[in-house]
Amino acid sequence: MTLFSAVQPAPPDAILGLTEQFRADPNPRKVNLGVGVYQNEQGVLPLLRSVAAAERKLAAQPQAKGYLAIDGLPTYDADVKELVFGAGSPLLADGRVVTVQALGGTGALKIGADFLRQVSPDARVLISNPSWENHQALFTRAGFTVAKYRYYDAEAKGVDVAGMLADLDAAAPGTIVVLHACCHNPTGYDLTPEQWQRVIDVVVERDLTAFLDMAYQGFSAGIEEDGAVVRAFAERVPSFFVSTSFSKSFSLYGERVGGLSIVCADADEAARVLSQVKIVIRTNYSNPPTHGAALVETVLADPELRADWVTELGEMRDRIKAMRSALVAGLADAGVTRDMSYITDQVGMFSFSGLTKEQMVRLRTEFGVYGTDTGRICVAALNEGNVGYVSASIAAVLD
Numbered sequence: 001m002t003l004f005s006a007v008q009p010a011p012p013d014a015i016l017g018l019t020e021q022f023r024a025d026p027n028p029r030k031v032n033l034g035v036g037v038y039q040n041e042q043g044v045l046p047l048l049r050s051v052a053a054a055e056r057k058l059a060a061q062p063q064a065k066g067y068l069a070i071d072g073l074p075t076y077d078a079d080v081k082e083l084v085f086g087a088g089s090p091l092l093a094d095g096r097v098v099t100v101q102a103l104g105g106t107g108a109l110k111i112g113a114d115f116l117r118q119v120s121p122d123a124r125v126l127i128s129n130p131s132w133e134n135h136q137a138l139f140t141r142a143g144f145t146v147a148k149y150r151y152y153d154a155e156a157k158g159v160d161v162a163g164m165l166a167d168l169d170a171a172a173p174g175t176i177v178v179l180h181a182c183c184h185n186p187t188g189y190d191l192t193p194e195q196w197q198r199v200i201d202v203v204v205e206r207d208l209t210a211f212l213d214m215a216y217q218g219f220s221a222g223i224e225e226d227g228a229v230v231r232a233f234a235e236r237v238p239s240f241f242v243s244t245s246f247s248k249s250f251s252l253y254g255e256r257v258g259g260l261s262i263v264c265a266d267a268d269e270a271a272r273v274l275s276q277v278k279i280v281i282r283t284n285y286s287n288p289p290t291h292g293a294a295l296v297e298t299v300l301a302d303p304e305l306r307a308d309w310v311t312e313l314g315e316m317r318d319r320i321k322a323m324r325s326a327l328v329a330g331l332a333d334a335g336v337t338r339d340m341s342y343i344t345d346q347v348g349m350f351s352f353s354g355l356t357k358e359q360m361v362r363l364r365t366e367f368g369v370y371g372t373d374t375g376r377i378c379v380a381a382l383n384e385g386n387v388g389y390v391s392a393s394i395a396a397v398l399d
């Protein structure tokens with residue numbers, strides 16, 4: 001009998017498991033559409049020009065690596081606020097927003113979840129059905145009971161808006177509702193501005209706690225355009241949470257750069273909230289790392305680098321859109337007669353392809369094309385060189 005003899009092996013991570021299977025696959029034409037990582041036309045993870053320039057700038061003036069403040073680099077936090085809420089936001093002028101640097105979007109969600117557990121210990125958490133797989137685990141781990149609101153309408157290929165609103169309307173006051181601000185993962189279907197207003201109506205009427213997860217700002221229509229959802233909440237909802245990730249938008253996956261913003265009633269409340277959030281951070285990892293935030297901050301603070309970053313983000317967004325169209329065209333060329341145009345209605349890095357688990361398994365085993373069993377494929381991993389093969393493979397399993 002040892003301390004760990006009763007420890008059971010945890011189930012393997014579905015997506016990492018797929019990657020391992022992909023690596024072991026000898027098929028020379030294999031394509032990994034499982035992981036949510038943007039790849040360029042050459043099929044490689046890009047180092048953005050703006051980020052490379054920021055690296056050079058930082059390297060030219062090497063700094064000692066002291067501890068950052070518990071809530072991170074102040075200039076970085078200020079920039080995150082402006083990106084998320086807009087530079088002219090009255091909330092910022094009134095000092096109502098607390099923003100702390102976080103370890104990517106996941107770290108931001110976890111700080112928010114731990115803080116919420118302190119202020120609303122009995123609240124339930126609602127996530128979309130389906131959702132990014134870590135939402136359920138993360139909020140459960142933070143001590144909450146997690147349930148789902150209706151979201152994906154498989155028949156209509158879109159959002160089940162009526163079902164979503166009904167489920168939110170039935171939630172108890174104080175329920176924490178996790179919402180994908182844009183580029184819903186995994187479905188690729190977002191709400192329209194009018195539908196968001198109806199969600200906000202329910203959030204206000206039922207006194208729900210909205211937690212907007214913004215992991216893909218800039219990947220749907222642009223930084224400003226995608227931020228409109230947050231501004232719509234800011235106009236009408238007195239307190240809510242926003243988690244930001246720069247993993248995708250700066251292609252800085254491994255640097256763990258993100259932020260958590262909490263909208264408060266006034267500046268006094270914001271100061272009290274910040275003091276408690278700092279304790280959450282202090283007791284988890286003390287303070288965040290320096291380099292990733294310094295890179296983002298260097299890009300955002302330099303008008304030329306910032307403009308180049310906006311261009312690069314637009315290039316990533318446009319390339320993904322072009323690949324959606326190429327996939328729809330490729331499927332038609334490969335003889336698929338059913339309407340696949342919903343792939344171009346979706347936004348962001350993913351497509352809910354509509355394929356069944358059996359079809360996804362066949363895609364993998366017979367063709368070396370890897371997506372998740374739910375039918376999710378990462379469109380951002382398609383390129384001119386593989387989209388024809390992927391289309392033909394999908395066509396072969398569709399009949």
Ligand code: PLP
Pocket residue numbers: 036103104105106107132180185213215245246247257258
């Ligand atoms: N939230 C959603 C919806 C995501 O899709 C992801 C990443 O895939 C994250 C959060 C986590 O982002 P990060 O990698 O910055 O922790």
